[in-house]
Amino acid sequence: MVQRAEAVRPQQMSKGKTAYKILFIIGMCHLLNDSIQAVIPAMFPILEKSMGLSFTQLGIIAFALNIVSSILQPVIGMVTDKRPMPYALPLALAFTFVGVLMLAAAPNFEMIILSVILIGLGSAGFHPQGSRVAYMGAGQRRGLAQSIYQVGGNSGQALAPLITALILVPFGQKGAFFFSIVAAAAVGLLVYIARWYSLKLGEEQRQAKGKRTVQKRSRKVVKSVRISLILILFLIFARSWYIAGMTNFYSFFAIDKYGLTISEAQMFLFAFLVAGAVGTFFGGPLADRFGKKNIILLSMLGTLPVTVVLPFVSAAAAFFLLILSGFILMLSFSVTVVYAQELVPGKIGTMAGLTVGLAFGMGAVGSVGLGYLADIIGLPNTIILTGFLPFLGILTMFLPSDDTLESWNRQ
Template structure:
């Protein structure tokens, strides 16, 4: 029996916006829940008497789960698509949220965030494939729409914490289970559409296997090097975002004497800037060179990130907005570039960049938590200011025009 997979020949040139918008909203829900966890750190630290090392371990658990599981799920679904994993993943998320709402011990918190991380690990590879399938010929714009939901979720999380969870505490999380239930049924709608796209793949399976080819001009070594560099870029971005999300609230509370609610609003400024930058990058992704946009992201972010730890409150808010905007502008571009390097491997690419690189950022965040206990929060924020400079490795990436041309040749050969 033929394996059900998505073939390039079955992908219509028309962009399916209802599916893109639905999956984007599901991305918003998933990432809101995932980023509520670091937003809750000040509350958890106070209510459970945690130290920074334990906070780092909580961050490590949720991110390490994603780092391990997302690439494995991505590889599996590249070979055998599983549309019903989309609503199934929501069940893990719901169980994790309810468990976290009533967790009164450190190990229970760890178990809860592991479940949330597992739900996220199931969500991303298949959702990225749906986004790719519904994109038509607007890959950059579709990637931006999909990522928009995720970045909006990241931005909403600290606001929810400031206006809701600061008042209700952990148990306020239980109300999110109602929203997750709605998301469960929305994922069934997406899964049914996704399932319908698999029908032509069974009929074309044998033919496609015979006609698949690999890029000829770029060697395997060059492709591996390029993917590794892109992983480092995404890792540095994720570690910077994780560091700001997890520890900048403590920094502004100690440095400027703001309240916890005010600190969450400042964090919202940074995460909202990520949304603005993502939209900007998505608009430009299909019009300009990938490498130029990546260079813009690096060279534009660095000066604001470097000034941030040493500025007063007013300028800190300005710098954090500009850094967040420019930093995130290349994310959808990197995803499209990676998919062009590995055509037909949407699940693997999603697993690597949503899971492994994101998870490694969580590992780095845990290390920073241990460092914060032995040094200071000021020292951590100062060290993280140099992370965008890792983007200088972009100089070793191959020409994106060559990569795009070869990806198109592979797609034609497969069809």
């Protein structure tokens, strides 16, 4: 008995020229989208003071934002793998635009929750389709295309603390109105992308006629793929839990431990996220040379010594260690996406939704859990415990090797 796994691989698309213009535009849209999404946790110190919110309430805000995106991204990925919808891209950022306006004017906790749900809906609509656009524009440079797309998103997250320090600290909650301009710019760019996307879909469909391939995988391989997919998702969750702890709560820790201002604490977070964006860019080429599994293992276990000692060092040392940990940890970001796509070939949007979207959801669960833990045992102890999360990277050793993946895809 064999398990049939239909894998319509648009390889003919990857044989064309690399559409650098499209890749940089979709990367820029990813930057704009994720900068808006990342501004919400960066606003936490401001919201805590202006509304008197507890750590648990702040965790719930992060949960509302990320769980909507995480639940819908895999669903939207599955739907668009079967039926791509180019003009859903600008529509998604229109939801984000409305959510940002509501966030800036929100008078209470409940309205903030509603506004971040809309922003989460926008993110859910953008990411799976954005990943497909990056794939279609990759030509023969699929790794480079993934790096450009993912670095755009991580750079957007890195910019959020800087923008917060420059805009939200002096202007408060009302400063969020600035990001409605960012959302409007993204909508305009995505209308252009949607037109290109529609034309490219027509070309892809014409080229794919008569070229549909059906792979047959044995039951043993199918079972191994499922176990490996669960394992890679768990590793992504562990990484997301650590990042959630840092982005949502480290600024409070730095303010208390080092006597920093909100703006100074945001600079620490900015350094962590910028280093992560740089790590994301270099992770792909390193994986091409040394193997995806090896880079994932290095990313997780290589971060562990740094994250364990981070809470106990001076402010200057902490700043350096944040840069180092951000770079090493995020080496695996784009690599895990590609690894999952090779586990289940032909499901570009679905795997993007699972590895990126669902990861945000687990970060949301982690935010609530870490916020609750901080309220019980205190923030310093919570940060210390969070530093041990990268140890779960030891599970990478049980993933199939790159050569094994290649042999499965040849069957």
